[in-house]
Amino acid sequence: MKQADDGAGGTPRWVHEGGQATAFLRGLAVALTVPGWVLFLTAFGFAALARELGFTLGQAVLTSAAIYALPAQVILVDQIARGATLYAAGFAVTLTAVRLLPMAVNIVPLWRAPGNTRLAEIAAVHFVAVTAWVEGLRRLPALPAERRLSHFLGIGTGMMMATVSGTLTGFIVAAALPPLLSAALLFMTPLYFLCSMLMTSGRPADRIAILLGALLGPPFYLLAPGIDLMLTGLVGGTIAFLIGERRP
Amino acid sequence: MNAIDDGLGGYLAILVVAVVAHESWRWLGLALGRGIDADGALFRWVRAVSTALVAGLCLRLVLFPSGALAGITLGSRLIALAVGIAAFLLLSRTLLVGIGAGAAALLAVEGALGLFTR
Numbered sequence: 507m508k509q510a511d512d513g514a515g516g517t518p519r520w521v522h523e524g525g526q527a528t529a530f531l532r533g534l535a536v537a538l539t540v541p542g543w544v545l546f547l548t549a550f551g552f553a554a555l556a557r558e559l560g561f562t563l564g565q566a567v568l569t570s571a572a573i574y575a576l577p578a579q580v581i582l583v584d585q586i587a588r589g590a591t592l593y594a595a596g597f598a599v600t601l602t603a604v605r606l607l608p609m610a611v612n613i614v615p616l617w618r619a620p621g622n623t624r625l626a627e628i629a630a631v632h633f634v635a636v637t638a639w640v641e642g643l644r645r646l647p648a649l650p651a652e653r654r655l656s657h658f659l660g661i662g663t664g665m666m667m668a669t670v671s672g673t674l675t676g677f678i679v680a681a682a683l684p685p686l687l688s689a690a691l692l693f694m695t696p697l698y699f700l701c702s703m704l705m706t707s708g709r710p711a712d713r714i715a716i717l718l719g720a721l722l723g724p725p726f727y728l729l730a731p732g733i734d735l736m737l738t739g740l741v742g743g744t745i746a747f748l749i750g751e752r753r754p
Numbered sequence: 755m756n757a758i759d760d761g762l763g764g765y766l767a768i769l770v771v772a773v774v775a776h777e778s779w780r781w782l783g784l785a786l787g788r789g790i791d792a793d794g795a796l797f798r799w800v801r802a803v804s805t806a807l808v809a810g811l812c813l814r815l816v817l818f819p820s821g822a823l824a825g826i827t828l829g830s831r832l833i834a835l836a837v838g839i840a841a842f843l844l845l846s847r848t849l850l851v852g853i854g855a856g857a858a859a860l861l862a863v864e865g866a867l868g869l870f871t872r
Contacts, residue, residue: 544849558821560757565764572772577808582771584811587757587820592767596775598807603776605804608792610783618787631784632777686864688822690857693831696812697838701852703805704842711798715805723810724817734814739807747802751795 517648529653533660534667536645541637542668548576549672551695554680555580556673558692559587563677570673574666575635577602580695581735590732598735610634616646617654626655633662636702641665711750718742826864834860 520532536542549570556566561583573579578599585595610631617630633639638661645661646654680688700716707713719742726734726741758764791797815823816831823831838856845851 555821558823562756562760562764565758565760565768568765568768569772572769573776575776577804577811578776580815581807581811582768583757584815586767592771596771599771600775600779601807602804603779604800605797606776607779607783607786608790608797608800610780611786611790611792614784614787627784628781631780634780634783685822685825686861686868689826689864690860692819692821692823693816693826693834693860694853694857696815697835697853697856698849699808699812700839701842701849703808704839705847705849707805709798711802712805715802716809719806719809720813722806723813726810727814727818735807735811738810739803742806742810743803744799746806747799750798750802 517650521649521653526653526656529649529656530660530663533657533662534664536641536661537664537668541641542665545637545665546668546672548695548698549669550676550679551691551698552576552579552583553673553676554683554688554691555695556583557677557680558688559583561587563674566677567670567673570669571666573599574632574669575603575606576695577699580699585732585735588731594732594736598739601736601739606634609639613639613642613646613658616642617651617658619651619655621652622655626659630655630658630662633658633665635665638662638665709750710753711746714749715743715746718746826860827867830860830863830867833863 518532520528537545552570553566556569556579557563561569566583569579569582573582581598581602582595585598586592590598613634614627614631617627633642638658641661642658646658649657676691680691683691700720703712703716707716719738722742723734723738726737730737756764758767816835817828819826819831834856837859838852841855842848842852845855
């Protein structure tokens with residue numbers, strides 16, 4: 507059998523050659539593949555936005571590291587900068603964070619093994635965000651159970667390094683860009699979200715939710731700034747869900 | 755201009771929102787493990803709500819921007835958004851094509867406007 511070192515498929519060869527440290531390091535290296543670079547660039551754009559909205563470098567980095575999920579990061583800085591209360595900002599953040607629960611439920615059983623400590627699992631679950639999660643679901647099944655948690659911790663740590671370094675460089679570089687390039691950089695974040703949601707929207711309800719969210723967001727912002735994001739999510743999402751359930 | 759307190763208070767506010775409003779859902783997922791149906795109706799609804807919210811956020815970032823993007827005319831922003839989405843849907847469903855086409859359109863349209871109005 508040919509060596510399958512780069513991802514899903516057969517058991518990678520390094521599994522037979524090294525222990526937990528190798529599994530971790532091989533996970534770290536995943537950040538150097540395309541998804542890691544995309545993450546770096548999106549963090550770059552996030553930092554430019556955070557800077558424009560009046561956040562400091564330290565606050566932008568903390569937001570990236572502590573939240574570690576781009577939609578919630580953007581919502582948090584956006585809501586705070588627009589004068590929403592911490593409660594309103596927190597509620598909008600939570601509405602996008604609930605989707606992490608089923609993602610965690612999907613991946614946790616994959617890395618369950620007798621030797622795992624609770625602390626390591628709590629650290630690993632922090633890395634549950636789209637990029638690391640997709641790579642984990644793709645790569646973990648090919649590994650023996652006792653190597654999976656180490657490998658996922660490596661993937662998550664590498665992606666975290668991509669996010670934090672992207673935030674750092676984005677913040678610094680954005681300050682030096684001419685306004686037009688700065689504007690193009692800021693424009694990339696909404697476009698990135700829309701494209702990636704269109705790419706992963708499998709069910710009709712998801713596509714209807716994108717459309718309704720896009721249509722309802724601006725009028726709700728004019729009518730009820732501060733709570734517009736939660737209204738858009740709850741109203742648009744619920745209607746999309748109901749339509750989707752009726753014609754599966 | 756600072757959005758929030760530059761001292762400990764600002765960092766603490768970010769950390770509290772991150773842990774309470776965000777991280778708690780990851781911990782709940784870890785605790786529940788296999789115990790729930792991750793593809794059930796409840797989570798299909800959650801997914802739709804989250805999707806609509808982020809889509810609304812995107813349009814708001816484009817229509818009511820702040821900072822440097824606010825210096826770009828509304829028409830240019832709308833044309834660039836349409837170009838980006840159309841390129842993504844019609845040419846190739848890769849992020850690079852959608853984002854690249856949109857950003858290039860923004861620069862091109864705004865650059866052309868700049869030449870005419872100078």
